[in-house]
Each structure stands twice: as C-alpha cells, then as structure tokens.
Amino acid sequence: MIDQSAVKTAETIFTEGHTAYSFTAEPVPDEQLARVYELAKFTPTALNSQPLRITFVRTEAAKARLLPLLSEMNRAKSASAPVVAILAADTDFHEQLPVVSPQSIGAKERFAANESGRSVMARNNAWLQAGGFILAVRAVGLDAGPMGGINAAGIDEEFFPGTALRTIMVVNIGHVADDGAFPRSPRLGFDQAVTLA
Numbered sequence: 403m404i405d406q407s408a409v410k411t412a413e414t415i416f417t418e419g420h421t422a423y424s425f426t427a428e429p430v431p432d433e434q435l436a437r438v439y440e441l442a443k444f445t446p447t448a449l450n451s452q453p454l455r456i457t458f459v460r461t462e463a464a465k466a467r468l469l470p471l472l473s474e475m476n477r478a479k480s481a482s483a484p485v486v487a488i489l490a491a492d493t494d495f496h497e498q499l500p501v502v503s504p505q506s507i508g509a510k511e512r513f514a515a516n517e518s519g520r521s522v523m524a525r526n527n528a529w530l531q532a533g534g535f536i537l538a539v540r541a542v543g544l545d546a547g548p549m550g551g552i553n554a555a556g557i558d559e560e561f562f563p564g565t566a567l568r569t570i571m572v573v574n575i576g577h578v579a580d581d582g583a584f585p586r587s588p589r590l591g592f593d594q595a596v597t598l599a
C-alpha cells in the first residue's frame with residue numbers, strides 16, 4: 403500500500419520542484435534554514451564523514467561581499483534571493499571522525515597523513531551532501547537555485563581565510579517569482595540511463 407502523503411512529498415521534492423532563477427521578496431526566517439539543515443544532515447556519506455559546511459548569507463552586508471565573487475551572469479539571480487547558501491567542503495573533516503564514526507578505528511590518523519586523499523574524500527562527499535541539501539530546501543517548502551558559476555577561490559579568501567574550507571557551489575534560496583523558472587529541462591528516460599543486470 404502506497405502512503406499518499408509520501409507520494410505528495412516526493413512530487414514536491416522531485417517532479418514539481420525545479421530550479422529557481424529569481425525570487426520574491428518574501429523573507430526566509432532563520433528557523434526555516436535550521437529545518438533545512440536538520441533534514442539535509444541525514445544525507446549518507448562515506449564513513450559518515452559529513453564534510454559539508456554551510457554558510458547562509460542573508461544580510462545585505464554579507465551579500466555585498468558575495469555577489470562580486472559570482473560569475474556576472476549569476477549575480478542578478480543571487481541578488482534577488484533572500485538567502486544564498488555557500489556550500490563548502492571541510493578538508494579537515496577527519497578531526498570529527500572519532501565522534502561521527504567511532505567504529506572506524508585509526509581513520510582520523512590515516513586521513514591526517516593523506517592530504518590529497520582527504521581532499522578528494524571531502525569534495526566527493528560534500529557534493530553528495532549538496533544534492534541532499536537542494537532536496538531538503540524543497541522539502542521545507544522553499545525553492546532552490548544551485549549555481550557552480552562562481553569564483554570559488556575568491557569566496558574562500560573572503561569568507562574562510564586561513565581555514566580548511568573549500569567552496570564547491572552556492573544555492574540561492576527563497577520563494578520562486580512568477581517568472582522565476584525556465585520550463586523544466588528534459589530528463590533522460592529509464593531506458594537511456596538505467597540497465598537492469
């Protein structure tokens with residue numbers, strides 16, 4: 403028996419919800435941002451490593467620091483969003499492993515000695531969490547506009563100097579404007595993308 407409320411949730415998140423490019427002025431309270439994180443944090447990661455770090459930029463002063471670090475074609479999109487999330491990979495995620503992955507004996511020390519492997523692990527799993535984050539934004543009734551057209555190194559310098567955080571993308575968040583989304587882009591069909599072996 404299919405749970406109808408679950409079906410509706412899946413539609414909101416996957417089929418009805420899609421990428422937003424401009425937003426209404428309706429504010430997004432910090433409590434709603436907390437709800438986004440409380441869902442997004444359950445995205446599975448290797449070793450439960452959870453390398454994603456999120457900075458919610460939602461004051462005019464903070465947005466003024468961020469906008470010049472977006473590609474020119476993306477600035478107006480973020481300017482219209484009440485919140486822009488900077489998603490970054492913490493390449494020092496291994497420090498948390500004894501807490502989040504206590505069964506992984508020696509993992510912290512192994513990653514401490516392997517800087518390049520640590521960076522790959524941080525980025526791969528932060529990207530995985532980024533997918534969960536976008537869906538979590540939709541799950542709480544907001545719209546999301548993910549963007550990779552950014553000066554990631556510039557954002558690191560401006561927002562995370564002297565830290566192990568490495569920006570991977572930004573996500574515009576708010577309520578989509580009436581003309582704020584393009585028609586849904588085509589998706590590959592089951593037969594094109596799936597093999598049953």
Ligand SMILES: Cc1cc2nc3c(=O)[nH]c(=O)nc-3n(C[C@H](O)[C@H](O)[C@H](O)COP(=O)(O)O)c2cc1C
Pocket residue numbers: 419420421476547548549550551552571584585586587
């Ligand atoms: C990792 C990533 C990077 C993206 N970068 C940009 C970007 O720089 N600028 C932009 O306008 N859209 C960007 N997009 C939006 C995608 O083009 C959009 O999500 C995709 O075409 C699906 O659209 P739909 O949700 O409307 O079907 C990005 C999306 C993702 C997930």
